[in-house]
Amino acid sequence: MSRMHPFARAGLLALAALCGFVLVGAASPGTWLLDTLTGLFAAGLLVMSLHLLIGYTGLISFGHAAYYASGGYIFGMVLQTPAFVAACGAWSVPLATLLAVCGTGLFALLVGSICARLSEIYFAFLTLAFQMLFVSIIQGLVQYTGGDQGLTGGIPRPAFLGLDLVQARDRYAFSAFLFVAGVLAVRLITLSSFGASLRMVRDNERRAAFLGVNTYAVKVLAFTAAGSIASLGGVVLAVFTSAAYPEWAGWSVSGEAIFMIMLGGLHSFWGPLVGVVAMRVINDVTLLYTTHTELAKGLAILFVVLVLKRGILDWLTDWRKARRKSPSTKEQRHAAP
Amino acid sequence: MLRLEHLVKRFGGLTATDDVSLTFPAGSLSAIIGPNGAGKTTLFNQITGHLVPTSGKIRLEGQDITGLRPAAIVRKGIGRAFQIASIFPSMTVRESLAAAVTAHRRAAFGLASAFPRRDVAGRTEELLHLLGMEGVADRLSSEISHGDQKLLDVGLALALEPKVLLLDEPAAGMGPEERWQMMATVQRLWKSANMTLIFIEHDIELVFRTAEVIHVLRYGAVLASGTPDEIRGHPEVIEAYLGRETEEEPA
Amino acid sequence: MLDLDALLNCFSATSCLVTQASTGVIIGMLLFLVASGVTLIFGVLHVVNFAHGAFYMIGAYTAWSAYGATGSYYLAVLAGALSAAVIGVLFERLAISRVYRENLLMQLLVCYAFVLVADDAVKMIWGAEYLAMGIPAEFRVPPYRFAGGVVPPFYVFLVATSLAVAVACLLLIRYSRFGKIVRASAQNATMVSVLGIRVPVYFAALFGLGCALAGMAGALAAPVRSMTPGMGLSILIDSFIVTVIGGMGSIPGALLAAVMLGVTRSFGSLGFPLFVDGAMFIMMVAILVFRPQGLLGEKALR
Numbered sequence: 001m002s003r004m005h006p007f008a009r010a011g012l013l014a015l016a017a018l019c020g021f022v023l024v025g026a027a028s029p030g031t032w033l034l035d036t037l038t039g040l041f042a043a044g045l046l047v048m049s050l051h052l053l054i055g056y057t058g059l060i061s062f063g064h065a066a067y068y069a070s071g072g073y074i075f076g077m078v079l080q081t082p083a084f085v086a087a088c089g090a091w092s093v094p095l096a097t098l099l100a101v102c103g104t105g106l107f108a109l110l111v112g113s114i115c116a117r118l119s120e121i122y123f124a125f126l127t128l129a130f131q132m133l134f135v136s137i138i139q140g141l142v143q144y145t146g147g148d149q150g151l152t153g154g155i156p157r158p159a160f161l162g163l164d165l166v167q168a169r170d171r172y173a174f175s176a177f178l179f180v181a182g183v184l185a186v187r188l189i190t191l192s193s194f195g196a197s198l199r200m201v202r203d204n205e206r207r208a209a210f211l212g213v214n215t216y217a218v219k220v221l222a223f224t225a226a227g228s229i230a231s232l233g234g235v236v237l238a239v240f241t242s243a244a245y246p247e248w249a250g251w252s253v254s255g256e257a258i259f260m261i262m263l264g265g266l267h268s269f270w271g272p273l274v275g276v277v278a279m280r281v282i283n284d285v286t287l288l289y290t291t292h293t294e295l296a297k298g299l300a301i302l303f304v305v306l307v308l309k310r311g312i313l314d315w316l317t318d319w320r321k322a323r324r325k326s327p328s329t330k331e332q333r334h335a336a337p
Numbered sequence: 338m339l340r341l342e343h344l345v346k347r348f349g350g351l352t353a354t355d356d357v358s359l360t361f362p363a364g365s366l367s368a369i370i371g372p373n374g375a376g377k378t379t380l381f382n383q384i385t386g387h388l389v390p391t392s393g394k395i396r397l398e399g400q401d402i403t404g405l406r407p408a409a410i411v412r413k414g415i416g417r418a419f420q421i422a423s424i425f426p427s428m429t430v431r432e433s434l435a436a437a438v439t440a441h442r443r444a445a446f447g448l449a450s451a452f453p454r455r456d457v458a459g460r461t462e463e464l465l466h467l468l469g470m471e472g473v474a475d476r477l478s479s480e481i482s483h484g485d486q487k488l489l490d491v492g493l494a495l496a497l498e499p500k501v502l503l504l505d506e507p508a509a510g511m512g513p514e515e516r517w518q519m520m521a522t523v524q525r526l527w528k529s530a531n532m533t534l535i536f537i538e539h540d541i542e543l544v545f546r547t548a549e550v551i552h553v554l555r556y557g558a559v560l561a562s563g564t565p566d567e568i569r570g571h572p573e574v575i576e577a578y579l580g581r582e583t584e585e586e587p588a
Numbered sequence: 589m590l591d592l593d594a595l596l597n598c599f600s601a602t603s604c605l606v607t608q609a610s611t612g613v614i615i616g617m618l619l620f621l622v623a624s625g626v627t628l629i630f631g632v633l634h635v636v637n638f639a640h641g642a643f644y645m646i647g648a649y650t651a652w653s654a655y656g657a658t659g660s661y662y663l664a665v666l667a668g669a670l671s672a673a674v675i676g677v678l679f680e681r682l683a684i685s686r687v688y689r690e691n692l693l694m695q696l697l698v699c700y701a702f703v704l705v706a707d708d709a710v711k712m713i714w715g716a717e718y719l720a721m722g723i724p725a726e727f728r729v730p731p732y733r734f735a736g737g738v739v740p741p742f743y744v745f746l747v748a749t750s751l752a753v754a755v756a757c758l759l760l761i762r763y764s765r766f767g768k769i770v771r772a773s774a775q776n777a778t779m780v781s782v783l784g785i786r787v788p789v790y791f792a793a794l795f796g797l798g799c800a801l802a803g804m805a806g807a808l809a810a811p812v813r814s815m816t817p818g819m820g821l822s823i824l825i826d827s828f829i830v831t832v833i834g835g836m837g838s839i840p841g842a843l844l845a846a847v848m849l850g851v852t853r854s855f856g857s858l859g860f861p862l863f864v865d866g867a868m869f870i871m872m873v874a875i876l877v878f879r880p881q882g883l884l885g886e887k888a889l890r
Binding site (some may be wrong): 033054060062068114117118120121122124125126129130132133135136137140193204206251255259262292295298299302304305306 | 711
Binding site for chain 2 (some may be wrong): 005006007071092188191192193194195196200202203204206207208209210213214221270
């Protein structure tokens with residue numbers, strides 16, 4: 001396996017994952033598992049695309065949810081246009097997805113090219129400002145977006161390629177596909193030469209510039225890619241809820257995304273997905289006893305930040321490394337009184 | 338190769354570079370020395386474009402590069418290694434060098450193939466061999482010794498195949514053994530890459546044993562230039578470093 | 589969507605002008621108090637206090653309870669400021685002080701966690717429904733009439749108190765021994781501690797002061813704004829906008845920006861109600877792009 005080209009390896013893993021998801025979907029009796037996984041897929045896309053920015057480029061964006069929501073809105077609005085569905089027929093859903101990604105990509109390109117000129121805190125604030133501006137616009141253009149209520153009336157989802165998105169299983173399979181595709185895209189980027197440039201910019205932007213890298217272009221491109229991939233998450237949500245809501249672009253969505261990345265671990269590729277699952281577990285377990293999920297989440301964050309000082313996967317990796325380095329000292333420690 | 342013509346740099350009332358004219362022939366190995374505050378790093382900063390000279394010209398192969406932005410000067414072929422190693426902590430030695438080579442080959446935005454590209458990987462192995470860093474190639478840059486980090490810093494600059502390489506105190510912060518190894522490596526790199534090398538150093542013995550030509554700066558002006566033997570016995574140079582009984586060294 | 593007629597009509601009638609302007613000014617002053625806290629903490633400790641809105645909320649709720657218990661609004665305001673200060677100091681000692689040197693993400697997370705905990709705590713103690721204090725007994729007096737417009741006396745009290753407190757803080761930071769020590773510690777804590785000064789105490793005190801400003805703002809706002817857990821978010825966003833536009837670290841800048849924003853909101857709710865927020869964000873974007881140090885900020889930080 002290790003002799004294989006990294007891209008091929010990633011592609012194979014993606015294929016295997018997709019098959020696995022589909023099998024699980026086919027075998028699952030009720031819809032609870034499918035719905036839960038779909039929710040995790042959407043969050044996973046949001047979080048992995050943000051990871052490209054925070055983990056790999058060192059860019060902290062507070063307003064990533066805007067691109068997530070934008071994907072859902074473009075998808076929904078396009079499909080709610082009768083002329084579009086009439087023209088595209090069976091290709092409506094795939095084309096709408098493509099439009100959502102491209103439209104969001106353009107949006108991200110625009111915002112990114114403005115924000116990337118600034119440094120840390122100001123970059124973060126500006127991305128937040130744009131996100132809130134986006135929300136304001138959505139809420140203001142009531143005629144097109146449904147304003148506060150969101151896109152109501154359902155989103156037409158003409159069947160395509162044998163998939164009827166009204167059926168839970170088909171919807172789930174489509175979401176799984178988008179999820180695997182999105183994560184694969186992030187993986188390929190991190191494995192490529194561009195991925196090395198991202199890491200250079202993260203570690204030492206000044207030196208990267210000295211080596212002739214156009215760090216501004218790197219940042220803008222990373223931002224655009226991240227936004228585009230996040231939009232797939234919005235599409236998953238839109239398909240799932242048959243709607244789109246301004247809350248998807250809210251500050252708490254962005255904040256939770258950042259937290260999920262930190263919870264899982266910044267320093268590995270899979271960390272953020274671990275964070276998504278962990279967050280869901282915390283949420284669901286808390287709900288068994290009390291409605292105060294916010295309190296539980298808050299305490300969990302404080303624990304991770306102040307005690308572990310790094311994400312779960314990172315902590316596990318460090319722990320395993322430490323064990324491997326000095327098994328003898330551990331025994332000594334146990335032996336000593 | 339590189340010529341400084343009547344370079345002057347003033348910061349308000351302070352003259353950091355005082356009418357400096359120096360020539361660095363192609364393929365030469367020169368050192369710039371001088372007491373603290375003599376303006377050595379300021380001179381480097383003007384050559385690499387981080388400071389714009391108040392007046393005077395800098396010519397690379399005859400071409401005027403005065404006042405060009407740092408990125409442009411890098412492209413013209415002037416590389417620099419830093420006093421405090423400026424490296425990529427989370428990347429391994431091999432990855433860092435490969436990234437630099439990738440940037441040099443204008444493939445920094447490549448998405449079509451995995452990193453490092455085949456041709457980049459080949460060149461990276463060459464660099465590792467040249468630097469003598471095969472042993473630490475797969476260690477994280479943050480985890481190698483200080484001396485190795487400085488060497489990596491030089492390696493990153495080398496990856497750009499510069500015509501002129503500026504080394505800012507290559508042996509700084511190293512123990513006695515390490516310094517000599519470093520300078521031996523510097524000489525080896527210089528010979529094999531056939532480039533013009535200029536370095537700033539404080540350790541005089543190191544300079545005398547390594548450099549072909551030595552330029553001494555004092556209070557921003559050139560005090561003396563010559564071969565190590567000529568400089569060794571130069572009375573003004575000795576005075577500049579040791580000073581007279583009542584004089585205080587500039588900070 | 590865009591009701592320019594209503595806006596123009598208001599400009600031509602002094603009574604409307606006065607009423608809207610006075611509303612705008614008090615919105616601005618409340619914002620100013622909160623933003624002063626943010627800018628104080630950032631300017632001196634270089635920490636962005638993302639939990640600031642939570643202290644505003646704590647101040648408001650405590651004031652509500654204190655007023656209900658004592659019947660004195662002045663005590664309520666004091667209680668609000670004090671509770672925010674005490675909790676702020678605890679938060680600083682237990683959590684914030686550990687992430688001073690960490691990057692922005694850690695600070696954000698610690699504050700975010702605090703907000704989650706505080707919101708739920710408030711929900712548990714006071715319930716999730718909206719609470720209202722109403723104009724306190726001390727101010728149930730006939731309103732002032734000015735050029736045909738109405739200005740409630742409480743508004744005057746609010747403006748006067750906010751200004752007085754903010755000016756007092758500014759003077760404290762600039763000229764007092766406390767202020768000098770804190771500012772010096774922010775630049776070089778090691779040096780200051782070597783002089784025998786217990787730097788952590790000063791940092792905690794400053795953080796507490798910043799939170800007290802937010803708490804006081806909450807208490808002052810209680811009579812004119814309804815309270816709900818989670819009310820901290822919108823004031824947080826607004827105060828950040830104000831801080832950025834005015835300049836991080838500049839209290840006069842915060843005043844200028846806050847009044848600008850307050851007035852924009854007030855007149856905006858007449859002329860372009862759905863785009864009021866949008867207008868403010870556009871202003872913030874413009875400042876960040878063209879003048880990132882803010883209107884009266886210190887240095888450009890590109």
